[in-house]
Amino acid sequence: MLTIKDLCKQYHTGELTQTALDHVSLCLRDNEFVAILGPSGSGKTTLLNVIGGLDQYDSGDLIINGISTKQYKDKDWDSYRNHTIGFIFQSYNLIPHQTILANVELALTISGVSREERTRRAKQALTQVGLGEQSHKLPNQLSGGQMQRVAIARALVNDPDILLADEPTGALDSETSIQVMDLLKQVAKEKLVVMVTHNPELAHMYANRIVNLKDGVIVSDSNPVSFKEEKPVHKNLGKTSMNFLTALMLSFNNLKTKKARTILTSFAGSIGIIGIALILSISTGVNAYIxxxxxxxxxxxxxxxxxxxxxMSAMMGEPVKKNNSEVKxxxxxxxxxxxxxxxxxxxxxxxxxxxxxxxxxxxxxEYDYGISPQIYANDQYGIRQVNPDATMKKLGMGTSSNSMMSSMMNTNVFYSLPSHASLYDDQYDVKAGHWPKNKNECVLVLSKKGGISDFMLYTLGLRDPAQLDQILKAFSEEKNIKVTTGKQGYRYNDLLGITFKVVNASSYYQYDDTYKVYKDKSNDTNYINSLVQNGSDLKIVGVVQPKESTNASMLAMGIYYPYSLATSTIKDARNSQIVKAQLENKNINVITGQSFNDQSQKSFDLSSMFQVDNNALKNAFQFDTSKVNISIPQM
Incomplete structure (x- = not known):
């Protein structure tokens, strides 16, 4: 039994509120033919749509066989419409490119019924409405009455409890209308049929119950049913599902019926998809390139x-102070x-x-501590310091990093590699050997075109450094310079294996037991040669060149030692005797023996280091040394 209890429905348009159903209550039997009559705007179609679940009520309740729909969600209404309700519309709503058999099968397809079962039940429903022999026809091959009977068959094929008909004869002639009404009356013997119509004659002729509506209120009921006071329960009426293969096949069949449209749509869609793909690919490529x-x-x-x-931007500045001067x-x-x-x-x-x-x-x-390992070349041309490079000393220019000119004329070719190999190794091709693996290995980095400077040849010992000295001397004396061009090319193996010597800078200082200070021995050639001979090796183990695809490489042309050599240099300096001595006595300069804070003291008195033998001078020069005042100036 269908129970409508105190149902209300309003439509809101801006500030206007239209009441379609005003506290409507109605009980309908399981098998009867109910006709709902009333003028336009009385709420007939709204009541039918609410019963069918096509429209939601505002308040009240709709109860089906003791099951309340008040708490139904969208999926509950879907199963309610699919399993409980069958719809017959005035405009038929048949799919024109499907056969009438396929149209009838559609309700079963949505319910997930197997293909064989769908076909059997659809043919049975068509036979019931008198169209069993015409199941292969398309809707446009049928008359209006036949199409309405197909609609009735479609509504009946899922065996619903309630059949709702909205003006089923509105588009039919009188004779055909009678045929459709006869069919609905026959169906009403087993099911509840609710029909909305404007034709009171047909309603009174075929319906066994007439309900009149006016302004959303029931004004009369020819065969009312008393309400039963039972507490309704909430329950889902079934599950609506469709097999994936069935949905795929249904879509494919729909595409086949409109081949030209499908092809054009696919072509247009392909252009759009390809265009979007191209835009995305170009955008991704540009972003990756950037x-x-x-x-x-x-x-x-x-x-x-x-x-x-x-x-430095101040060097390019313009006058900003406004005044009346001609030259600012x-x-x-x-x-x-x-x-x-x-x-x-x-x-x-x-x-x-x-x-x-x-x-x-x-x-x-990365952290740079300004460490420059003391590196010497020891080859056929003798021992010479190559890092920090002292070439410009021959022109009277120091290598102090505090001198702007010195930094501009920097001739060093040795550099430290970053501690993170990922910053540079993917930018270079290894032409020979390998990247440094320990602190005693270094790598020669070529230019992008695979070259090295001629200055680096003197560092590597591939050209005589004396030639470079001659060039610098001629330059300092402003003479014409003649450069003898040597060998213009080398093989990678000519560069691999070239070895240098690394000396600990703290070893330049030697402790003097007599004067209790550390003396700088860096100008003592024999002492330096001894240090170099005992120094640790630094060997070129690889030759690398920037890849052609690299736009800006990290390492400039030169010889690169690993970051571990710089850290080892720091560690060696920290453990040296002179540094330990200075740290133990922070107020005294261990090189001069004087206090850092006492600026008034004179420089070291060299006279204390010399003694004059007057007798020796007398015998050597044969004059009275007592008349000679000999004193050693202080420095």
Missing amino acids: SSIEKETLSEYPLSIQSTGID VVDMMENMFSKIGSNDLKNLKAYIEEHKEINQYARAV
Whole structure:
């Protein structure tokens, strides 16, 4: 039994509220033919849609065989419509490119019924409405009455409890209308049929119950049923499902019926998909290219934070002070040197090491301690220092890093590799050998075209360093320079195996027991030669060249020793005697023996290091030395 209890439904349009159903209550038997009559706008179609689950009520309850629909969700309404309700519409709503058999099968297809069972039940339903022999026809091959009977068969094929008909004869002539009404009356013997119509004659002729609506209220009921006070329960009426293969086949059949449209749609869709794919691929490629350029550019020009810095942009400044002078002054030097800043690198390093999340924004964080290992060449041309390179000393220029000119004329060819190999190894092709694996190995980096400078040939001992000395001497004397061109090419094996010597810089200082100070022996050739002979080896074990695809490589042309050599140099210096002695007595300069704080003391008195033998001088020069005042000036 279908029970409608105190049902209300309103439609809201802006500030206007239209009441379609106003507290409607109605009980319908399991098998009867109910006709709902009323003028337009009385709420007939709204009541039918609410019963069929096509529209939701605002308040009240709709009860089917003791099951309440008040708490139904969308999926519950789907199963309710599929298993309990059959619909017959005025406009038939048949699929034009499907046969009438396929149209009838559609309700069973949605329910997940097997193909054989669908066909059997659909043919049975068509036979029931008198169209069993015409199941192969399309809807446009049938008359209006026949199409309405197909709609009735479709509504009956799922064996619903309730059959809802909205103006089923509205588009039919009188004779055909009678045929359809006869069929509905026959169905009403076993099921509940609820019909909405504007034709009161047909309603009174075929329906056994007439319900009149006006302004959303039931004004009359020819055969009412008393309400039973039973507490309804909430229950799902079944599950609606469709087999995946069935859905796929149904879609394929629909595509086949409109081949031209399907082809055109597919073609247009393909153009759109291909276009989007191209745009995405180009966008992805461009982003990847930009990312690689950024990565390579930053590898060659990394972000560097130094202890001090000068604003070089001030050199390109313009006058900013407005005055009436014809020639204005650019405060270039003032701006540049007034903006010299000092960075607290110690605390910055501690901050970076404490906040590890910084690493996700950088490929690597490198630290440079300004360490320059003392490297010597010991070959057929003798022993000479090659790092730090002292070539420019012959022109009277020092190699101090504090000298701007010295830094501009820097001739060093030895550099430290970054501690993270991932920063550079994928940018280079290994032409011979391998990358350094320990602190006693180094690698020769070629230019992008596979070359090295002629200056590096003197460092490698492939050309006589004396020739370079002659060139520098001629340059300093402003003479014409004649350069004898040597060998213009070498094989990789000519470069592999070249060995240098590394000397601990603290070894330059030797303790003097007499004066209790450390003496600098760096100008003592024999002493330096001894240090070099006993120094550790540094061998070229690889030759690499930037890849052609690399736009900006990290390593410039030169000889690169591993980062471990720099850290080892720091460790050796920390463990040296002179450093330990200086740390033990921080107030005394272990080289001069004087206090760091006492600036008033004179320099070391060299007279204490000499004694004059007057008798020896008298015998040598045969004059009275008592008349000679000999004194050694202090320095």
